[in-house]
């Protein structure tokens with residue numbers, strides 16, 4: 001059997017088109033232009049690439065993009081003061097502080113200083129609580145993108161067995177909450193999980209969010225299961241740099257019913273969902289109907 005490849009790149013392009021249409025309507029009908037501010041502290045090369053591509057796509061869908069690049073040794077007080085300024089700026093509807101932050105900054109404190117209604121990453125403790133209790137919140141972009149692809153592929157996820165490998169606050173835990181919200185039976189696996197292969201073999205849906213190149217082999221996958229590969233791992237193979245996921249693509253694709261590739265799967269959906277969240281935040285701020 002060969003798996004259907006879930007084309008996250010094409011799906012993300014459709015989401016961005018819908019966002020662009022909504023942005024256009026906000027401008028023509030209400031004279032409002034959504035604005036996204038991205039704050040980058042330091043010079044982490046991967047973060048710089050993400051911030052650049054977020055900024056480019058924000059402009060492409062017709063929104064305002066504001067980038068604040070701060071030195072690696074920026075003090076916590078200065079960072080908090082910038083966030084406070086953005087929280088109070090009516091032209092800014094979404095604020096994203098690019099993670100990871102340099103070690104001397106308290107990540108939790110910084111995340112929780114963003115106004116929850118502008119927290120388009122969905123990491124603020126209020127949004128985490130709202131999501132956990134099934135209330136309207138800002139949903140973290142990567143898990144949201146995964147859920148959208150799963151719903152698109154399966155229709156209803158009700159009753160399916162889902163295994164999420166990874167329990168981070170930004171991917172694993174919110175992913176599990178979303179799958180639970182869609183009535184999956186959810187298992188969260190992590191580095192201390194016993195018999196991981198057996199746990200994964202039970203799953204109709206496997207979400208791999210570990211950060212270990214090609215860790216999940218095809219013989220862990222139940223035939224016909226859907227594999228969502230969140231991992232982004234840079235490796236060197238045959239003298240070339242390559243981007244691979246947490247699933248071993250070829251062996252998994254040979255048994256799975258569907259799989260997301262790396263690159264071209266979850267990654268593009270993450271940015272598309274960030275843009276969608278910014279429009280949602282803008283609509284909520286102005287008391288307007290939100291995009292579906």
Ligand code: NDP
Pocket residue numbers: 142165166167168169170171172189190191192193196209210211212230231232233266267268270
């Ligand atoms: P973290 O490092 O925060 O979390 C990794 C999780 O994997 C932890 O819960 C850890 O368990 C678990 N883990 C580590 N080793 C094993 C193992 N051998 N067996 C089972 N579980 C294990 O990573 P993130 O959640 O931030 O990111 C995960 C991956 O997703 C990374 O590759 C990252 O680059 C990628 N990513 C991709 C995004 C996208 O847009 N496509 C966005 C965000 C992340 P424990 O808690 O016990 O340590």
